[in-house]
Amino acid sequence: MKKVHVETWGCQMNVADSEKMLSLLHGMDYALTENESEADLFLLNTCHIREKAKHKVLSRLGVLRDLKEKRPGVQIAVAGCVAQAEGAKLLKAAPQIDILLGPGKIEELPDLLSRSTGNGSAVMALGFNKPGEEKKRAHGQDVVPPTLTGKNEVTRFVNITQGCNNFCTFCIVPFTRGREISRKPDEILDECRLLLANGASEIMLLGQNVNSYGLDLLDSRKLSAGEDGPFVELLRQVVTLPGLKRLRFTTSNPHDFTQPLAQLFADDSRMGKYMHLPVQSGNDHVLEVMRRKVTVAEYRERIRWLRDAVPDMAISTDLIVGFPGETEAEFEDTLKLVEEVQYSFIFAFKYSPRKGTAAARMPGQISEAVMDERLARLNALQDSITMRQAEADCGTIQNVLFLYRSKKNPGVFYGRTEHFRLVKVESSGQLVGDCLPVLITGGNKTALIGIVVGDPEHQGSNHEHETGDSVQH
């Protein structure tokens, strides 16, 4: 049996794609290894969203070139968005690559592997399939894709759309993942049923813009205001599947976010009380130049829909600082929005120009020093908000879905509250997969600490959160 070492950068979509590739490789008699020295195949699933992500891939390829010189039989496959965006250029810079595979062609991995000679001439599959053109995937009806690390078997990812039609001016995704294509509801439901029957408790539906799911399947029918729409219809079906304890989805786009979706959170507790709604900026002019297609007032309205439905709804967001031309006053509008919404957490990024996107050609590119300073102020503001929320959570009882146990200390378990706060609990029992009431006794901005209520086996502890275990988003 051969061994594959999988390295995944970037978003959850990439994690899901790596799991799919792993299931294809299992079918070819490859086993996953975490030990580099025994790997026959290195599979790098890459991210191109910011320049820093691309640099990490290039420096890793340098290390693998040296390794391949010592062990000539080793094969290197580069998949993901860097493979798609850079294509032949990447092969010039890194001739040690044997296989190049775009995110739209994952099912061609076995074919490429059987064609690859491993002696310097790369084989590749790039580009995108048209709807219905893709070959049947290995994770289809009857195969459960393995998890990548075996760490969290409770949460399983299910792709509902591929690609994006939005062309926000900063974003490379429509170029690396192509136009939006929705999977058929029956196919999605079958995959969810299969995962739930095989031990999953939480399903995470994935797409670049999940809110526009199914609009491409509607033919010419236009949705009327207040109508559920295909995404909400899909959620209503998935949420009632037997065995499901929690349903999540990402990424949402405020432009396609509807009031019936907000209402769904009030209708079914398995939806949790948390949602990620990227805004990118708190200033109308910046949003317009980003081509986000919503104003700050419209974004606020969506937040209001959510909090009218569920008053204690937790919300997180993505923000970009230093978009071309962003003034100090425009940046301060972002600070004001963060203060006003009281997010649970934020993902804040320095703008990174991506070749081929409209924003990369815009005047007024902002210096690194100014971006650093803005990013630090934004993160400091959010840290103070998150800390206040952690203090307010102390003494409350929260429903926690336990996701995984510490690798270093098997008596330590990690789970998420309905508000998606990470909780650490000590127990001599087996909590993974259970949804249990937990009394919160302490915490910081990374995680809360608690005691499982009413079970003598589940002993609590009060000591500070250790940062030794990596936590999962």
Ligand code: 5AD
């Ligand atoms: N520069 C910085 N951040 C970016 N993002 C997407 N493209 C860029 C870019 N060019 C961020 C956005 C998006 C998240 C996934 O990554 O905030 O929501």
Ligand code: SF4
């Ligand atoms: Fe990129 Fe915008 Fe599409 Fe999100 S919605 S993937 S930010 S183009």
